[in-house]
Amino acid sequence: MRVPPELVVLDLDGTLARLDVDxxxxxxxxxxxxxxxxxxxxxxxxxxxxxxxxxxxxxxxxxxxxxxxxxxxxxxxxxxxRCQLNAALLEWLRKRQPQAGLAVLTLNGRAAARTALARAGLAGRVAIIVARGEAPAKPAAHGLWRILASSDCTPDRALLVGDSAVDAACARSAGVPFLPVDAVGVRWEGWDR
Known part of the structure; x- marks a missing residue:
């Protein structure tokens, strides 16, 4: 992507946070x-x-x-x-994407997404969450299309950051550029705010 994205869509578990569910x-x-x-x-x-x-x-x-x-x-x-957060991704968002809108597309529940976002200090910056049960699961692109429509953003002006082949396939299906979280960096840390 040559120009900064207007909207960065994040996967939750494995990308922004690590949820240790049994x-x-x-x-x-x-x-x-x-x-x-x-x-x-x-x-x-x-x-x-x-x-x-x-x-x-x-x-x-x-x-x-x-x-x-x-x-x-x-x-x-x-x-x-109690999740660990990807400190490298949070730093990248703060330094490299300060003007971009943020959204979350996750297979986790909405309450878990809100809790992790609050823990990361992003609750006020994330405008849209599409969680489990609100759209067909990834790799289907429905949730990503919903986010794009809600934010009035075209696919070429968005970016999906994720950690899996399912995330990449979802982005490809929606015509949205994909960035593997490893390219940004992964540094799992507890987060004391």
Whole structure:
């Protein structure tokens, strides 16, 4: 990108912050709740289990999906409250992108994103958050398009910073330049403000 972007879109977990969520325990709980609801789950992940419970169309499964979703959100918020932040990325944003608008596109919940942004001192600078459940998951470009439309920014004037092939594919699908977070720098630190 030759000119500075008008909008920098950040992935959350693995890019801006490192959320230490105990996914192993959450997967075990998800499997148990799916079995108790009588729902077979094809993919073993927590989020895919929530989707399968919702799709089952049974009151017991819907209740289990809601409880599991709330439990995941709680674990993510707690992890965000104690997360390590990418100090190198925060420094890059402050020094190299001081005029750019900021947005977050994440598979994490909205509350976790807000908590991590507050911890990073970016809560007042991030105008748009698209979190889990608010758009189809990356690599689908829907969430990124939503951010662009909300900020009245064209794809060529935005930049997505992420840490994965899924982030890169999302950017490519939306026609937005992609910058791997490693190119900016990764320095995980606790953050005492």
């Amino acid at each position: 996914w192993v325990s959450l997967r075990a709980i998800a499997r148990a709740w799916a079995r108790a609801a009588g729902v077979a789950v094809a993919r073993p992940g927590v989020l895919s289990t929530i989707d399968a419970l919702r799709a089952a169309g049974q009151p017991l499964a819907a209740a289990a999906a809601s409880r599991l979703d709330a439990l995941v959100a709680l674990h993510e918020r707690e992890a965000a409250a």
